[in-house]
Amino acid sequence: MKKINYKKGSGLAEILVAVFIFSIILGSLITASNKYLSGAGENLRSTQGVYIAQEGIEAVKIIRDTNWDIIDTLSDDMDYYLYFDISSSTNNTWEATSTFSSIDSIFTRTFKLNSVYRDSDGRIVSSGGTQDLNTKKVTVSVSWKLKTSTTTKSLSTYITNIM
Amino acid sequence: MKEEIKNNIIKPPFFNYHTRKHLEIGVSLHSKRGFTLVEMLMYVALMALIIIIIVQSMVLVLKSNRTSFAKINLRNSGYSAMEGMLREIYLSESIDQVSFGILQMKQNSGVNTVKFATSSDFTLNFFEGSGIPVLVGPLTSKGVSVKSLTFTQINTGKSLVVRIQMQLQTSVNGITDNEWFYGTAILRGSY
Secondary structure: HHHHHHHHHHHHHHHHHHHHHHHHHHHHHHHHHHHHHHHHHHHHHHHHHHHHHHHHHHHHHHHHHHHHHHHHOOOOOEEEEEEEEEEOOOOOOEEEOOOEEEEOOOOOOOOOEEEEOOOOOOEOOOOOOEEEEEEEEEEEEEEEEEOOOOOOOOOEEEEOOOO | HHHHHHHHHOHHHHHHHHHHHHHHHHHHHHHHOOOOHEEEEEEEHHHHHHHHHHHHHHHHHHHHHHHHHHHHHHHHHHHHHHHHHHHHHHEEEEEEEEEEEEEEEEEEEEEEOOOOOEOOOOOOOEEEEEEEEEEOOOOOOEEEEEEEEEEEEEEEEOOOEEEEEEEEEEEEEOEEEEEEEEEEEEEEHHO
8 A cells, every 4th residue: 555655646746846956956057047148238239339448538638639638627536527519510530528317328438637756756646746737638438238237447548737 | 398397487476476576567558647737737737837947047147158259359359459559558658649440659759650540341450660650550450440530648747648439349149249449648758
């Protein structure tokens, strides 16, 4: 009778175990492919983001090349956006603005300027020294959202007034 | 002797036990009710559910695989195209021609000419040479097409600049994806 009972009850138990194992295998498979997909997406976004950040640095240099006075009028340590002006009567060019703009509704690019201080030997120092009015530190930040997390990449360089 | 063997074969204790057991199972199987309709329906429903889940997840995995491949293709071609173009722009001194899909510049005191152009099969080709530039090779891989490529010239008064807007498209087994790449570079030799 014991053996008969075992045989009778095995159907549901076996199915439960099988379903459990199946769900673990499928769960891990889906998780792995999801990771793979988000990894590929993140890789693509960071590649695009790097060029957008580089473009930001070049755009600030373009503003510098056009007229250093524009750089002078921008406040220190404040976030500015960049937009490409095609309606300009003179030429197509990059311009700084404080109004929010995004790139394809995916990337947000801002840049900020900081004053530069030099010691008596002309070396850039982080504290003390005298301010060099013809040099600014530029920091471009690009951020983008992937699912729920936001990634931010920053590039920075120094620009000087070319007379 | 013969009877002993016969007795041994016919009447070992396990033989009797086995027969008894076999008989018992046979009886119990005959007495079993079998599956009811409700039980059958439940089993079939459960089976169907499991099969649906398996098939759905397999489809999902395969689709995300193709999407990943598409993204990797776009990333790789975008990277090589942007690197190739930005590098040559940095090294250039003047712009010969700038329009939709074509950029031609001078390098090395005007001796060397570099050119980027999209071909009829939507690949981005790089040309270089003194005098008329000759084809060096493609910058985008097979399976990736340049959907849109715009070069815009900027003149700051002190330097020349080229802005790139490039849209790449790829198809992997029915999954079509396209992405934009943007870049701006000052011709370092134009200062």
